[in-house]
Amino acid sequence: xxxxxxxxxxxxxxxxxxxxxxxxxxxxxxxxxxxxxxxxxxxxxxxxxxxxxxxxxxxxxxxxxxxxxxxxxxxxxxxxxxxxxxxxxxxxxxxxxxxxxxxxxxxxxxxxxxxxxxxxxxxxxxxxxxxxxxxxxxxxxxxxxxxxxxxxxxxxxxxxxxxxxxxxxxxxxxxxxxxxxxxxxxxxxxxxxxxxxxxxxxxxxxxxxxxxxxxxxxxxxxxxxxxxxxxxxxxxxxxxxxxxxxxxxxxxxxxxxxxxxxxxxxxxxxxxxxxxxxxxxxxxxxxxxxxxxxxxxxxxxxxxxxxxxxxxxxxxxxxxxxxxxxxxxxxxxxxxxxxxxxxxxxxxx
Amino acid sequence: xxxxxxxxxxxxxxxxxxxxxxxxxxxxxxxxxxxxxxxxxxxxxxxxxxxxxxxxxxxxxxxxxxxxxxxxxxxxxxxxxxxxxxxxxxxxxxxxxxxxxxxxxxxxxxxxxxxxxxxxxxxxxxxxxxxxxxxxxxx
Ligand SMILES: [Zn+2]
Numbered sequence: 001x002x003x004x005x006x007x008x009x010x011x012x013x014x015x016x017x018x019x020x021x022x023x024x025x026x027x028x029x030x031x032x033x034x035x036x037x038x039x040x041x042x043x044x045x046x047x048x049x050x051x052x053x054x055x056x057x058x059x060x061x062x063x064x065x066x067x068x069x070x071x072x073x074x075x076x077x078x079x080x081x082x083x084x085x086x087x088x089x090x091x092x093x094x095x096x097x098x099x100x101x102x103x104x105x106x107x108x109x110x111x112x113x114x115x116x117x118x119x120x121x122x123x124x125x126x127x128x129x130x131x132x133x134x135x136x137x138x139x140x141x142x143x144x145x146x147x148x149x150x151x152x153x154x155x156x157x158x159x160x161x162x163x164x165x166x167x168x169x170x171x172x173x174x175x176x177x178x179x180x181x182x183x184x185x186x187x188x189x190x191x192x193x194x195x196x197x198x199x200x201x202x203x204x205x206x207x208x209x210x211x212x213x214x215x216x217x218x219x220x221x222x223x224x225x226x227x228x229x230x231x232x233x234x235x236x237x238x239x240x241x242x243x244x245x246x247x248x249x250x251x252x253x254x255x256x257x258x259x260x261x262x263x264x265x266x267x268x269x270x271x272x273x274x275x276x277x278x279x280x281x282x283x284x285x286x287x288x289x290x291x292x293x294x295x296x297x298x299x300x301x302x303x304x305x306x307x308x309x310x311x312x313x314x315x316x317x318x319x320x321x322x323x324x325x326x327x328x329x330x331x332x333x334x335x336x337x338x339x340x341x342x343x344x345x346x347x348x349x
Numbered sequence: 350x351x352x353x354x355x356x357x358x359x360x361x362x363x364x365x366x367x368x369x370x371x372x373x374x375x376x377x378x379x380x381x382x383x384x385x386x387x388x389x390x391x392x393x394x395x396x397x398x399x400x401x402x403x404x405x406x407x408x409x410x411x412x413x414x415x416x417x418x419x420x421x422x423x424x425x426x427x428x429x430x431x432x433x434x435x436x437x438x439x440x441x442x443x444x445x446x447x448x449x450x451x452x453x454x455x456x457x458x459x460x461x462x463x464x465x466x467x468x469x470x471x472x473x474x475x476x477x478x479x480x481x482x483x484x485x486x487x488x
Contacts, residue, residue: 015447048424049446049464053477057463085465085475094477098366098463100402322485330485332449341424 005170010062039240043267080116115297142270157267169286187298234260236296243271405461427452
């Protein structure tokens with residue numbers, strides 16, 4: 001069967017941060033209890049002029065800066081998000097135009113809570129394998145909103161990553177992928193509503209943990225691998241605690257999770273979360289290293305990937321675009337009042 | 350709902366998204382926004398103007414801090430608007446972002462970034478395009 005994998009990658013995280021303690025203080029909660037309980041120190045915030053389209057464009061441009069692909073050879077762009085700027089008019093059209101990939105290109109937007117981006121990777125893989133396209137770009141990006149005062153407000157942040165999927169010159173081969181999906185109403189947002197609703201404690205056991213654990217186990221059964229075969233494991237990260245707990249339950253150790261765990265420093269970037277985690281791993285990965293990734297999207301489902309880094313990663317000019325560590329270091333803080341303005345929490349006509 | 354600004358914006362997408370300018374085939378001067386003909390070479394340049402994608406890198410020539418913003422920009426004040434000279438020569442006016450007001454200096458190196466420029470309230474179209482931010486020297 002034809003090889004398929006990642007040809008290049010790029011990410012984007014807005015520069016603005018708000019500390020968990022500042023959100024907690026605004027709502028009269030104990031800052032330390034909240035910050036330690038969630039494992040989140042601070043989160044990224046989009047400025048008024050940033051949204052999923054701008055983040056996706058920056059991530060896609062970063063991916064193109066690291067390789068010599070002619071944008072006209074890109075045959076598909078799929079953007080996964082739950083905060084697309086338009087309800088009707090695909091974000092992918094804006095991205096395709098902004099990277100010079102129009103007009104002979106397949107475009108659609110994806111939506112599956114926090115796993116829409118990994119679903120986009122699977123679609124691009126299939127199109128490459130069937131030779132319907134030469135290269136495809138899969139993007140996961142979000143600027144998710146949480147209702148003011150809701151527990152999700154400490155986590156919901158902004159960021160995204162883009163992966164160019166192809167059949168040759170791959171820096172990381174995707175050996176296998178599988179999915180696990182059920183109808184589980186743990187978290188949702190009704191049509192036309194600004195903020196999501198969730199099932200409280202229900203979001204853990206039968207939702208996040210069941211889907212990721214079942215899916216990761218299915219993947220390792222298919223590939224004949226064990227947790228110790230992997231150098232890195234990346235799990236969806238709605239907070240800083242869940243990914244470490246799910247890793248332990250599956251038999252992984254914290255050292256395998258650390259490089260791909262960004263939630264403590266940027267919050268939950270929703271569709272961007274596992275994709276930014278994978279970008280962070282690829283920033284440092286060496287040839288031959290093996291990566292397990294399991295995303296999670298409420299509603300609910302998980303996509304899992306078994307990935308092997310190839311020799312070509314040494315030739316990829318990773319410094320042609322910002323590394324995840326660059327985004328973590330280049331930051332500026334705002335307080336809750338400015339946050340309320342940036343996130344459109346203040347109603348005025 | 351039909352909005353009058355949409356057709357003009359749509360026509361300008363190549364320059365707004367990708368800084369597509371053009372170059373006179375006679376004297377090689379580069380223009381942004383693109384021009385129908387070269388003001389120097391006039392009729393000789395007709396049919397010889399060639400589209401060119403600008404790098405988006407340049408330096409700050411001068412700037413002004415906006416404290417009293419037009420409608421829809423109130424949320425961003427105070428913010429800098431600068432005149433940027435691109436490496437290829439043309440000058441343009443753009444908002445400068447991701448830079449504290451105190452850190453702005455004439456002559457500083459900038460690069461273009463893709464941002465939301467404006468939107469028609471909560472219902473109308475969203476207009477995207479270039480703004481400029483401090484150049485991240487990665488090489
Ligand atoms: Zn001329």
